[in-house]
Amino acid sequence: DAKTTQPPSMDCAEGRAANLPCNHSTISGNEYVYWYRQIHSQGPQYIIHGLKNNETNEMASLIITEDRKSSTLILPHATLRDTAVYYCIVRPTGNQFYFGTGTSLTVIP
Amino acid sequence: DTAVSQTPKYLVTQMGNDKSIKCEQNLGHDTMYWYKQDSKKFLKIMFSYNNKELIINETVPNRFSPKSPDKAHLNLHINSLELGDSAVYFCASSQTGGSGANVLTFGAGSRLTVL
Numbered sequence: 001d002a003k004t005t006q007p008p009s010m011d012c013a014e015g016r017a018a019n020l021p022c023n024h025s026t027i028s029g030n031e032y033v034y035w036y037r038q039i040h041s042q043g044p045q046y047i048i049h050g051l052k053n054n055e056t057n058e059m060a061s062l063i064i065t066e067d068r069k070s071s072t073l074i075l076p077h078a079t080l081r082d083t084a085v086y087y088c089i090v091r092p093t094g095n096q097f098y099f100g101t102g103t104s105l106t107v108i109p
Numbered sequence: 110d111t112a113v114s115q116t117p118k119y120l121v122t123q124m125g126n127d128k129s130i131k132c133e134q135n136l137g138h139d140t141m142y143w144y145k146q147d148s149k150k151f152l153k154i155m156f157s158y159n160n161k162e163l164i165i166n167e168t169v170p171n172r173f174s175p176k177s178p179d180k181a182h183l184n185l186h187i188n189s190l191e192l193g194d195s196a197v198y199f200c201a202s203s204q205t206g207g208s209g210a211n212v213l214t215f216g217a218g219s220r221l222t223v224l
Binding site: 034036038041042043044045046049085087091096097098099101 | 113142144150151152153154157165199201211212213214215216217218
């Protein structure tokens with residue numbers, strides 16, 4: 001699996017957009033980018049995934065650069081409940097999910 | 110209905126004991142996993158089963174034995190528990206194939222404390 005690099009921690013003001021970066025410079029053509037988050041003491045929760053195109057769902061938007069070497073997860077209006085560790089994972093179809101250390105996002109009132 | 114349910118949620122036991130954690134999913138998925146999250150919060154895959162067959166066995170001691178009686182259940186039995194086994198164990202499931210959207214659904218976790 002391609003390795004990912006994420007900042008260890010970030011802060012975001014409540015109500016503002018949270019932009020979480022992920023670097024995956026060694027990503028292969030068939031590897032998807034997935035984002036999960038883990039709220040304290042809970043199981044990880046799927047957020048969004050993409051291959052080449054930008055994606056949006058009810059939780060977030062995923063922006064993937066044209067060369068696919070990096071991506072950004074956007075939480076458009078962060079709330080206190082979005083405080084969590086966010087994991088960026090790249091993996092080809094059918095392979096296992098390997099979690100890194102993620103970004104600890106703190107949403108500040 | 111909880112999609113992926115694990116029991117027990119908390120387990121406190123003595124070193125040397127044998128214990129089991131059970132997992133059930135009602136999503137109709139064909140693949141199930143066990144992950145371990147230690148005190149440093151690293152989330153590491155331990156096992157993966159597809160249609161009751163073991164497909165991934167990461168470097169895990171033989172004291173850990175997964176059992177999948179059917180594709181909706183994956184239990185984890187641990188023999189001769191050690192202090193280092195203290196962790197939160199997460200069960201997960203997914204459906205393989207399709208367009209590549211192999212999304213994992215996790216359970217709430219089982220916190221094991223070995224004294």
